[in-house]
Amino acid sequence: MPNLAQRSLEAMFLFVYGTLCQLYRPLRSWIGAGIFCVFIAMTAAVVHVFPLSNWDMFAYTATVLEPEINDPVELHRQSYAFVKDNVSEGEYLTLTQDRAYRIRQAEDPAAFTTMLGFYRIKILYVETARLLSDFMDPVKALRMISLASAVAVGAILLVWMARTGTLMYGPVAAALLVMSAFGDAAQLLSPDLYATFFLVLAAYLYLERLDLPAAVSLFAAFLVRPDHLAFIGVFFVFAAIYGPGRWSMTACFAASFAAYLWLTGGADHPGWWIHMWFTHVEYVPTLEGFDPPFSVSGYLLMLVRSTVRSLMSQTWLALLFAEVLFFAKCIAPAKLNDRARVLLYAVFASICAKYLVFPHYETRFYLPYLVIMGMILLVSWHRQQERV
Incomplete structure (x- = not known):
């Protein structure tokens, strides 16, 4: 018997809990x-006050400046000068002197120029930065x-939450x-979050039946x-099989594939295997x-x-596993509408396909997909609970 x-x-706890629930509901x-x-708002404030610095800042800055500067030496000088003006002395030292690759890039404009093909291909990111650089320096624009x-x-x-009646899950x-x-992703100078914006927007619009x-x-x-x-290719296949958005996704895939051939041919991109080797084996x-030979x-x-690094220091595999487990245990697939099913x-x-094609280990590369999956699962679970 409790004393x-x-x-x-326990009575006090239940009283406080009940009162808070009455106020909360x-x-x-x-x-x-x-x-x-x-x-x-907190994330935006931290991004503004404490942005992170990475070596890609130099390359993206140079890519933004390229149309105005034809001389590789001057392009190199101005790119490094802009970055130096926007980072601390210690950060600049780290970005230019902490390993052989960075030292070579800081000292050799010709070597630096060969790297820009990796960055020119992100055309909308670069063009947006060029547009903003009319009002601020390129680093600030990025x-x-x-x-x-x-x-x-x-x-x-x-x-998305407001439209689906799930605003109460804001903390989730x-x-x-x-x-x-x-x-x-927000703190880094990279196109990841910019692409995430368009992908999450596309997912929301698709679920709202706004296919075009x-x-x-x-x-x-x-x-x-x-x-x-x-992702666009996989999405096109599932849309073609299930029906919703079939023609819009077909047109999107066709346009994207044609643009990919044009971009990779005209931006001096070194190619898939060289990019893989450079990322995973050696920063030459x-x-x-x-031109390293392909090796199985x-x-x-x-x-x-990449899998080991993902498991040791990143969260995307664990989160993906949690989302799959949640789907298996908490979602009735038969009750999903066709659009949610296709997108999910x-x-x-596409996460699996992207990893096999180019095994990035960092979570930020899977950010939009994990968020879209999470939102679909959250909304679907909420709706299925309402029907119980």
């Missing part, structure tokens, strides 16, 4: 939305894209973003990061004359190495 102290403590949507908005993208992604998710959506490396705007948004995501062609100091064993080693299956399949 008096135990009964009193009528305001739960406002509270959920408020918590989510605070999280997005950081502005990350900041604006973080806010825009938050706005889309807020609208914030946790989903945390686990998907949203903050890291969804296709346009998908194409924009491809222009920001052409490796999202894998220059791509001039670099080398490719398999890259897969193993396409996103999962």
